[in-house]
Amino acid sequence: RFRQEVRDFLGKEMPPDWMAVEFNPEQELETKEDWAFCRSLRRKMAEKGWLSLWWPKEYGGQGRSRIDYIILREEIFYRGAVGFDGLACIMLAPVLLAYGTEEQKRKHLTPIARGEVQWCQGFSEPNAGSDLASVTMRAREDGDYFVVDGQKCWTAMGQHADWGFFLVRTDPNAAKHRGLSFLLVDMKTPGISINPVYNLLGHPHWNEVFFDGVRVPKENLVGGKNQGWYVATNVLNSERVSIEQYAICRRALDRLLQYVKQKEPLAENPVIRHKLAALATEAEVCRLFCYHTAWMQDKGLNPIHEASMGKSFADDVMVHIADAGLQILGLYGQLGRGSKWAPLAGTIEATYLTYPPWTIGSGSQEIQKNIIAIVGLRLPR
Structure with a gap:
């Protein structure tokens, strides 16, 4: 019943010709009118x-x-x-509930629940991506404030954000995992500058964010000074429950199936049939991983390596579907949106260009497999 309620709502509110291709559909919003529609739907x-x-x-x-x-x-x-602001709802809210002070919960959860605020994430840096504990953005204490200097990159939604959550270094002399802190930052604070980073479709979703003497109140510290690593890993663990990846994979697969069914030679080709059958199987396994981790959370368990298993598997499914789409459509699959000759309105080309980079988000395949080996299989570090 709830699933049907959501479908009915989306069918009523979304334009009938809406055909998103990006992992995050907000990436495709280009005008003020687009963003007004986004915020209206969020409310x-x-x-x-x-x-x-x-x-x-x-x-x-x-x-x-x-x-x-x-x-x-x-x-x-x-x-x-x-x-749907996944950065706030999926990633930030769980750690505020787990680590935030009562004042932080009251101040930040209510606007998120009301759909009044856009958040961004500031973790990665030019020399700290998968090796996240190597971040160097410095936050030094000055009375009731932290003064923050440094650079973040791949900051999703930074150009639209009202607030952001950032991983910073508060003790440069401590071991790299132990000298980090987790700060909530008002993105209108003086000293913040933002440069957009465009993906292969020309959409600005990521950003470089520079902090130059940015003063952040100490009341915005979540989880305690030098305890940021524990908060950040919980953020990433929430992100790795990869139902969004399954959903966009299933969407792309269903579009491809629709196309194949309309082309009898393709539909009868045993190689294509077997490839689609294998992809459908992979997608369903990906979905079951996600529901299993959600079930564990409902039971009060913390699915650490299970979430990494799901994320690692979902990454493979994304790449397999993107590759298969281009192989099945052949040269026509390389035609982009706007071409009258492009099958499925050019969405397969867009899938091929945009899905693979997301396999790095929240930790590369190597990081996920390290977590599975250490936490799940209890192999030595």
Whole structure:
């Protein structure tokens, strides 16, 4: 019933010709009118209580299950709908509930639940990506403030953000994992400058963010000074429950199936049939990984290596579907959106160009397999 409720809502609110291709559909929004529509849809989701669906009721949530939350996210991303701020709802909210002070929860969770604020994430740096503990953005204490200097890169939604959460170094003399802190930053603070980074479709989703003497109140420290590594790993663990990856893979696969069914020689080709069957199997396994981790969360468990298993598998599925689409469509698959000859409105070309980079997000394949080996298999570091 809940799944159908979400589908009915999206069918009513989304334009009938909407055909998203990006991992995050907000990447495709280019005008002020587009963003006004995005924020309007976010507020409508908020009115239904969907942005805070599983949170405790005292913080504006409905106390629903994580399974319901997975269903919601699956349907939103399958439809390619804008408005759902995954950075705030999926990544930040769980750590605020777990590590935030009561004041931080009251101040930040309510605007997220109401759909009033856009967040961004600032973890990676030019020399600290998969090796996240090597971040060098420096935060030194000055009275009631931290003064922050340095650079972040690949900061998703930075150009649109009202607030951001950043991993910074507060003790340069400590071991690299132990000298980090987690700060909430008002993106309108003086000293912040942002340069957009464009992907292969020409969409600005990521950004370089520079801090030059940015003063951040100490009350914005989450989880304690030099305890940021524990907070950040929980953020990443939440991100790795990869139902969004499954949803966009299933969306691309269904489009490809629709095309093949309309072309009898393709539909009868045994190689193509077997390839599509294998992809459908992989996608379903990916989906089951996601629902399993959500079930574990509902049971009060912390799916660390299980989330990494799901993320690692989902990464492979994304690449396999992108490759298969181009192979099945042949040279026509290289035609982009806007070409009258492009099958499926050029979405296969866009899939091929945009899916692979997301396999690095929240940790590369090597990082996921290290987590599985150490935490899941208990192999030595």
